[in-house]
Amino acid sequence: MKANRNLSEIVHNDVTGVVHGPLVQARDVFGGVHFHTPASLPAPSQLPPRPRLVDREAALAQLNVLREEVKDVPLTVLVTGPAGVGKSALSVAWAHMIRSDFADGQLYADLRGHSGTGPASPRDVLGDFLHSLGVPTDLIPGDLAQRAALYRTVTQDQRVLVLLDDAMTAAQVRPLLPASPASTTVVTSRYRLAGLLLQGVRGVYVDRFDAESSLALLRDALGSDRLEQQREAASELVELCMRLPLALSVAAARLAARPSWPLREMVIALTEQQRTLAALTIEDDVALRSALDLSYRVLRSDAARLYRFLSLIPGDMFGDDAAAALADISRMESRRLLGELTDANLLTDTADGRYRFHHALVRLHACQLAEAEDQREVRDLAVGRLLGWYLATAARAENRLRPYRTRLPRDAEPPPSEVTDFGGPEDAIEWLESERANLSAAVTLAHERGREATAWQLADSMWALFLFMGHHLERVKVEETGLAAARSCGDLHAEGKMLNRLGLSLDALGRHDEAVTRFEEALEIWRRLGEKEREIGSLRRLGLVAARRGDFDVAISRLVDVTAAYHTLGVDRKTALALIDLAGVLLAQGRATDAVIHLERARQLLRRVDDSYNRARVGIFLGHAQASSGNFGEADQELHAALDAMSKLGSSVGQAAALEGLGDLAERTGRRDDARRMYEAALDMVGQDGSIGYIRIKARLDGFARYA
Template identity: 80%
Template sequence: MRVNRNLSEIIHNDVTGVIHGPLVQARDVFGDVHLHGEDSLPKPSQLPPKPRLIDRELVIAELDGLREERSESPLTVLITGPAGVGKSTLSLAWAYMISPHFSDGQLYADLSGDSRVGPASPRAILGDFLHSLGVPTDLIPGDLAQRAALYRTVTRDQRILVLLDDAMTAAQVRPLLPSSPASITLVTSRYRLAGLLMQGARSVYVDRFDAEASLALLRDALGGERLEHQQEAATELVELCMRLPLALSLAAARLAARPSWPLREMVTALAEKQKALTALTIGDDMALNSALNLSYRALRADSARLYRLLGLVPGDRFGGDAAAALAGISKMESRRLLGELTDANLLTDIADGRYRFHHTLVRMHATQLAEAEDQHEERNLAVQRLLAWYLATAARAERRLRPYRTHLPRDAEPPPAEITDFGGPEDALEWLEAERTNLSAAVTLAHEHGREATAWQLADSMWALFLHMGHYMERIEVEQTGLAAARSCGDAHAEGKMLNRLGLTFNALGRHDEAAARLEEALTIWRRLGAREREIGSLRRLGLVAAGRGDLDLAIARLTDASTAFHELGSDRKTALALIDLAGVLLTQERGLDAVVHLERARRLLQSVDDSYNRTRVRIFLGYAHADSGNYDDADRELRVALEEMSELGSSAGRAAALEGLGRLAEREGHGGEARRIYETALEAIGQDGSIGYFRIKARLDAFAD
């Protein structure tokens, strides 16, 4: 009997992801799966960084009063006011003040009411909210009304704070309102949203600063001494900015960047700019446009060009390397220009070394300028350069993670002058995860621009990320776009690959019929092309589908045939993968000794292959197999080494699988408390992703509560 070890020897504090990938997910589901209400992940805490708030004491007091006088129904507060008045800053600052009172978490969504691409879909936001609240992906309905009903059910007894920024219509907001009387929803909008008010929402109007608060903002940015000697000019500047915080912040940033520049010169320049505006721009918009235009016209030509082009970036955040590719400049030059744009208060630098526009209105301003000042061809070339950089860099990351995949088609775009490189697989996976949203958006952007080969190659290059981290909701959309792009460009080989990808994704989610349909389509393509190795690969994947459906005899037959066929073709790595899959099915039949034989053979075949991930998978399955055979010491050794290796790689999927094995081992040895703690940690790694792996671990954890 092995000596029981403390949980701290098993569990590390360096979880780098929260989503499970397609590892051992369709091979050993034991009986029925029952889900209960207990949530194993941290409560959602989605509020953006806390802002610095100037003045607003009276409005804060009004908001506090609404919270204190609340009734037995959920409180919805609509914060309205003109553009640039600071609605988002105020609502976010107050949300931080009251967040300790909401023990079940805080949800946040940007509804993009003023976005150039249109308002955000409440259906998509509900999917994210439900996922964050612990609802498995495959239990989230597709229909908006059904999602809203489930959301109301989930939030019925929760103390939750929801911040919905930049709403456009009441219809956009209604499905996102939680049902608990203990909840509060904050909604910001430039519009009155009478439909919400008719349903009982309380309205708080945010007006422009008064003169004193406006001067306080300037004093905070520029220092009291500078304003003391230029009081008259400061007062005039406040009025030219119409006492709007955004316009004042832009002016202050311009002045802060030039400490010797008299405020009087800023006043003169801003007054001339406003006189030049057309009659169509009036009131508050005039102040904002004049402040933005003044900041923009003060930029040097190279900074101004980058500012305009950044409006073309598909995601909401971007790094220096991406900006360099977009503008066709060096990385060093890009960093310098991004710094200038940040100093001008047009961009905000965020914690991970990347940037975003200071405000939605600033991005709209940049986009409009690009359309007005840059030729259509130049804008297209910029998008092409950005897509080329994403494709080349994702391909480089992919090679670091999966060096055995050679001769991959990644030639849809010419390589950029400077490609981001990575020191090792850990760095590559970290970059893919950080850029995941942008990469997904780039797949869509390429498809929309008719760059179909780029779209499917980008989707294919993200496979290494999905293998390690899951992200099933996003993954299906990426792969479906990749499939559509492959079909559009008439590339049968690409179509087959995308069908294989979708088949594995659907199978991992337990959607076996859809998985089989995609894989059968792929099989037909491979047979038509005479691609024997690809044909065997699809048959192997259909073996996994059979296992997921519970037809173990068919699964064993298909996987045995696949391993034999791969061996005859001389493909050691793919033979090993088929053997790993076969061992997984045998374990569901409690044939641990037979599984060990196949796994040891797979280990030998992988010794000469640069595939550390699958070598570690062999360790995990051997841990399961040895435990099944009663060899607890061997099982413990294999699983602990596997956990360490997966943790070093940053693979949340592999980490969760190793932890699951250690939890099973603890159960077998009668250490129920230790097993429960390990399963809880495994769920933190796997995330609420709706995969079969999630169901399996959750069912084991829930069994302790029965």
């Protein structure tokens, strides 16, 4: 578009009726118009690590025969059997054996049929699958039936392997079955799921080990000498564990941790345990529960207490610091007790130094014990300590990343006795990213427990994480919960903040009408409260939405007024942000020279503020402006300096923006290979989060790649 062009001259045009295929609406077209097929994404490879199997040759052979028998239609196999029999291990191992035959990818979902947290929604699983198969977020419908139809369309001609673990019902599984005759789906469940079998799904029943296989498992864990010396007791132990692999593994871990403990002692203990349980439970559950109970009973009281409390953590993985806060112990003590629980085969330690329950059934066991042995008040206090630690630690991380944000309310829970701190911004963003799932779950937990102030303060404390790293879809869910919590506790100030946060998230996803509604609701609150600076902030955000919609004249008028209002109030940082926004709109109009003037002023104002993130943003915009003006050397210098600054901060969003600018610069100067590499690196940084930024970078890369 020409510099200073009057946008009111642009002809308004509409398209009505049904359009099939690509469509371009434009007033003027310079050069050719080309449509390009999106570049291929790497095929998904989501299978869990391959487990070690003992004596499952017959079941593996049966699975292989089914592959040979079923032709010209999708193969779906239902692997059933009692709890703890090894259905998942068998299915994962077989999936690894045949994965090379499925070049279009291997998908995995834990359907959480018996997790204690409720079964997974097929709608959510389909969303994840469609993402993994390369469908852009903005093209994924919200309705389950529509998602299922799109999934069948996408998989129609693909060789895909799908593993659906721990299914609860046939209705949960049906939408997740791919359509391609070259596909294979493996479903595991404790139930026969007759509804699937009636539709032609093939069944494989996994039975308990025989005696020799059970002894082989014990031999592998304890050594041949120890087993053969106590063969009689080992045989009795096998039968007491009902020859269930999970129960045997738990018992073996307990024995391996005590090399001098006679197997006879465990036999006696299990026998007594099962006498108590036999009248209450079916025999398979007796074996499993008694094996877990035995491991639990030999724990020292402090380890047993931590084991129970760990089931209260809302996320799947946790560190020693979270466990310490939960149990009100030191981190050193927490590490010791977590090690003890890991040695007992109740927990598994992960590569990043965190922990998770060894199996969903183990977590459920711990949860049942907590409900039975710890009063509700005790459990609530533990949850409060955990939420308080998350809130205090997220606030510390936030302060490292955004030190100018002062006087933030983070007092909904008492501060933890032992605080986690960070050396710098990189450490802070690394922690926030690693704990993202737990923090999001903690927001939901706090809201569900009626701790509304905690919920919205936690959601607000995640702002820096989302600003630096994106995750827009997850961000919307967190901020919707934060908004609901703010409204529940009747805090208008908190409600206004959450409305602004949610509006920005919706705008980034292209949901502009919803964003305007949120910003206007926030604007009304700030006017009622007499919060002039925040009122201006909502007006600024409405200007940004106008720019995103292409209403540049409205956006410029509003941002000019906002800049003047901030300047009158003497708030340098926010004046600078409004200037950056204004410069961005001018760049979209092709007015690079005007944009540089505003950006240089913003840079001058930000020198007085500890805000390295927005100083780097100024550099990115200046890089674009200089490139548009033909000042390629200056543009390269600005963009590389901004990339270095964003890298030091650990901001993937910022790095992606700088890389996109460098790609544009390389393209302008005829360095096509460099441009493609920059766009690819930018796309990798921003991730498939459905944002406008992701869609824009992907479109540039897709269009550019077809000319190479």
